[in-house]
Structure formats: C-alpha cells, structure tokens
Amino acid sequence: SQELEQSPQSLIVQEGKNLTINCTSSKTLYGLYWYKQKYGEGLIFLMMLQKGGEEKSHEKITAKLDEKKQQSSLHITASQPSHAGIYLCGADNGTGRRALTFGSGTRLQVQP
Amino acid sequence: KAGVTQTPRYLIKTRGQQVTLSCSPISGHRSVSWYQQTPGQGLQFLFEYFSETQRNKGNFPGRFSGRQFSNSRSEMNVSTLELGDSALYLCASSSTQGAGTQYFGPGTRLTVL
Numbered sequence: 001s002q003e004l005e006q007s008p009q010s011l012i013v014q015e016g017k018n019l020t021i022n023c024t025s026s027k028t029l030y031g032l033y034w035y036k037q038k039y040g041e042g043l044i045f046l047m048m049l050q051k052g053g054e055e056k057s058h059e060k061i062t063a064k065l066d067e068k069k070q071q072s073s074l075h076i077t078a079s080q081p082s083h084a085g086i087y088l089c090g091a092d093n094g095t096g097r098r099a100l101t102f103g104s105g106t107r108l109q110v111q112p
Numbered sequence: 113k114a115g116v117t118q119t120p121r122y123l124i125k126t127r128g129q130q131v132t133l134s135c136s137p138i139s140g141h142r143s144v145s146w147y148q149q150t151p152g153q154g155l156q157f158l159f160e161y162f163s164e165t166q167r168n169k170g171n172f173p174g175r176f177s178g179r180q181f182s183n184s185r186s187e188m189n190v191s192t193l194e195l196g197d198s199a200l201y202l203c204a205s206s207s208t209q210g211a212g213t214q215y216f217g218p219g220t221r222l223t224v225l
Contacts, residue, residue: 033213042116042202043216088155097168098145098206098214102155 002027004091006103013079014111021074021106023089029069031092033100036085043088046074076108084110113139116205116217124223130191133220137184137205144186145214146178149200158201161186162208190222198224 003026013019023032031050035043047056049065049072056063060077076083086107090100117136125131137144145168146158157170161180178188184205190197200221204214 035216040200040219040221042218043204045213045215048213090155092212098143098160098162098204098212099157099168099170100145100147100214101157104154 002091002093002101004089004101004103006087006089006106008106009104010107010109012109012111015080016078019076019079019108021087021108023072023074023103025070025091027070029065029072029091030094032063032065032072033090033092034063034072034074035088035090037088037105038085046087079108079110081110081112084108116203116215118201118203118217118220120220121218122221122223124225125193126225127193127195129193130189131193131222132187132189133201133203133222135186135188135203135205135217137186137203138215141205141207141215142184143206143208143212144180144184145204145206146186146188147202147204148172149202149219150196150198155202158188193224195224198222 005024007022034046047063052067052069054065062075065072086105088105089103119134143162145160149155160168164180175191180186200219202219204216206212206214
C-alpha cells in the first residue's frame with residue numbers, strides 16, 4: 001500500500017517568513033492533493049497536481065510535483081496568521097476510485 | 113453551490129450503542145467517500161459510494177457500514193461502538209468528471225464513553 005511521509009511534523013514561523021512543507025510518497029503519485037485543516041474541522045482543498053514537474057499557485061501558496069512524481073512540496077511566501085493550520089497531502093491510487101491516502105499532516109503556527 | 117453538509121456535528125454515545133451519521137454531497141456530485149480521523153492513526157479511508165453502490169472499502173471491521181440513496185445523500189453506521197471509535201468522521205463528495213477532486217464536509221465529532 002502507498003504511504004505518504006510529511007515533513008516537518010510541525011513548524012513555527014514569524015509572520016512574513018517563507019516556509020516549505022514536503023510530502024514524499026513510497027510509490028509513484030498519480031494525483032497529489034493538498035488540503036488545509038483548521039483544528040477539528042473539515043479539510044479545505046488547496047491544489048491538485050498530476051503531471052511530473054507540474055507547479056500550481058494560488059495567492060501566496062505554490063505547490064510542485066517533482067519529475068519522478070514521488071515528492072511534492074508546498075511553499076508559502078510571506079506567511080500570515082491566516083495560514084496557520086494543519087496541511088495534509090493526499091494521494092490518489094490511480095484507479096479512478098475516490099480513496100485518498102493521507103500523510104500525517106504538518107501543523108503550522110504563524111507568530112505575529 | 114452549497115458545500116458538503118454533515119449532521120450531526122457532535123455526538124456522544126456509550127460503548128455498545130450504535131450510531132448513524134449523515135452526509136449530503138455537493139449538488140451534482142454522485143461519489144461520496146467517508147474517512148475517519150484520529151490523533152493516533154490520522155486520516156483513514158473508510159468507504160466510497162457511487163450510484164448507491166459501495167465501490168471501494170478501506171481496512172475497517174464490519175461494524176462500519178454505509179449506504180447511499182438515490183439523491184446521492186449518504187449515511188454511515190457504526191454498530192457496537194468501542195472507545196476507539198471516538199474520532200472525527202469526514203465525508204467528501206466528488207464529481208465523476210475530470211480529476212475528481214474530493215471536497216470535504218465539516219465532519220461529525222463522535223465521542224464514545
């Protein structure tokens with residue numbers, strides 16, 4: 001079965017600083033999803049990557065999928081308190097079935 | 113469009129009881145998936161329903177079951193509750209078109225005493 005490892009597990013940054021979260025898969029990624037979760041709440045969809053080398057951006061968040069499709073990174077530029085939360089990467093198993101495997105999450109705190 | 117809704121948001125039950133959780137998907141979405149989130153195991157896939165049929169199931173005991181209705185609304189049931197079933201249960205819906213991004217509801221927080 002596929003496993004996703006996220007690093008770091010937690011991160012505390014000063015407001016305005018940049019940061020990167022990594023997600024490494026034990027198998028080739030067919031679809032890689034990034035979600036954000038506020039504690040105890042539902043997941044908010046951020047971005048989805050499918051092609052090797054693909055990069056997507058939304059506001060100050062950029063996600064990349066490496067050429068070999070086994071690692072993805074999420075980069076936040078000029079962090080703000082509103083970026084605080086838990087970031088989760090999820091992998092599609094490539095069968096077309098809607099069953100995602102998730103990493104353990106990265107808890108981000110942004111200090112004003 | 114309205115998002116995914118889940119009811120109830122919070123639930124307290126005792127061991128041995130059973131519970132039913134409900135999920136209404138985004139209008140037009142026919143696939144509904146359920147996940148369990150706990151501090152120890154993280155976010156784990158339970159099952160997926162499409163057109164009233166379960167087409168994928170995670171590694172959970174038979175006490176966990178679900179169904180989907182003709183309007184795509186879904187319910188999941190847990191029988192003979194155990195303390196370890198305490199978790200946040202999340203429902204996600206997706207379209208059958210394109211990449212099939214899953215959109216999640218706010219979750220139901222189940223506490224088993």
